[in-house]
Amino acid sequence: MGRKVHPYGFRIGITRSWMAKWYADKEYTNLVKEDLAIRQLIERRLANASVSGVEIERGINHVTVTIQTAKPGIVIGKGGANVELLRQQIGELTAPRKVKLEIREIRQPELDAYLVASNIAQQLSRRIAYKKAIKQAIQRSMKAGAKGVKIQVAGRLGGSEMGRKEWDKEGRIPLGTLRADISYGQVHAHTTYGRIGVKVWIYRGDVPPTRLTVAREPAAAAAQGA
Numbered sequence: 726m727g728r729k730v731h732p733y734g735f736r737i738g739i740t741r742s743w744m745a746k747w748y749a750d751k752e753y754t755n756l757v758k759e760d761l762a763i764r765q766l767i768e769r770r771l772a773n774a775s776v777s778g779v780e781i782e783r784g785i786n787h788v789t790v791t792i793q794t795a796k797p798g799i800v801i802g803k804g805g806a807n808v809e810l811l812r813q814q815i816g817e818l819t820a821p822r823k824v825k826l827e828i829r830e831i832r833q834p835e836l837d838a839y840l841v842a843s844n845i846a847q848q849l850s851r852r853i854a855y856k857k858a859i860k861q862a863i864q865r866s867m868k869a870g871a872k873g874v875k876i877q878v879a880g881r882l883g884g885s886e887m888g889r890k891e892w893d894k895e896g897r898i899p900l901g902t903l904r905a906d907i908s909y910g911q912v913h914a915h916t917t918y919g920r921i922g923v924k925v926w927i928y929r930g931d932v933p934p935t936r937l938t939v940a941r942e943p944a945a946a947a948a949q950g951a
Contacts, residue, residue, distance in 0.1 A: 747783035839910030
């Protein structure tokens, strides 16, 4: 099997859920555009708030937006001013549906691949040596309790004329194991000599696959009855 499957898409419905939870027939195209506009607005407004992911759930007359962030204080603001302004701006995009905004704190940002990749990308933009940035990120993640970390950077590393790919790894990264809790993040670092891609995989242990467990119970009961 080629190692090109997205770790989240591979596990959807087994150990991971969807980032957008809704169903539509005729309005599908408009709602996808609306989702994209909401995500772009949050990315623009909360660029410094360490936002890892945005979940969007739709009901008949309401939209629930859950923001996963390592810095909830910046998202909420003084007296909740920032979060109220953000709710109003999202409400303008989703009108006439009501908007409910939820903030979910990421307690260990060292175990979130997107935040680790963002941190490395910021260091590369400040012209810090890529090997040093990768080594430090791996050490921090392993110290935080990760069972395995792999980091890959690609582009004109160190300002070289020819682009290349470099990577480093520590521990296990079982990408083919469905029950493995793999956090994956991809970020682009914008440097003076071009764009450098940063990919991070973090293995955080195993998750019991609920769907597989439910599917096996009737079969096990039938076998016992026989």
